[in-house]
Amino acid sequence: MKNKVKEIREFNSLTQEQLAQKVNVSRQSIISIEKGHYIPTTLLTLKIANVLNVTAEELFKLDNTDWQ
């Protein structure tokens, strides 16, 4: 799964710490999500999308390998 969390967060001039505080998670969680190590739950995805003023689909995109 590809994600654009880092790009959209930087576009919104937010630091990882600020985003983490807004969605009520640790900075480690944001780092893991941005690196693609961790795929967040629907609830957290929607929260992040809400804070960054985008849709969930803009944040995460299915990869070809996700269908295998």
Added chain:
Amino acid sequence: MKPLKLLPNRFKLIGLLICILIIPSIFLLEYIFRDLKYNPELLKLISSISIIAGFALIIFSKEKNEDEFIEHCRLRAFARAFIVGIVSYIINEIFHIIDTDTNKTIFQFLFNQCLFYFAVFYLLKNNLVSKNEK
């Protein structure tokens, strides 16, 4: 998903203190105060229970920032430690057939499982494991 019911974060410190106090005291009694009269089996029992209890307190208490990612790491570490426990038991039983002196105690299994859990949990938590390994 409902979050796991865990002990408050302060229990982690209590568990850590138990382990820190017990491990050097075993060393002192075993190697330095050897001449003192004490029951070695009783000491072994008390120390093994204390260490496992200390580890359990560390494992079952919350992190400072307990969120879904930490829970995810915790569950993965539990799963891997469980698999390691089963595999090490099978290997031990096979070796026990070949060489009867190599039988491990339950304490050794639990101790190894706890150490493996800590290693996996902190590696996952600190993003030290690459994407492919997860």
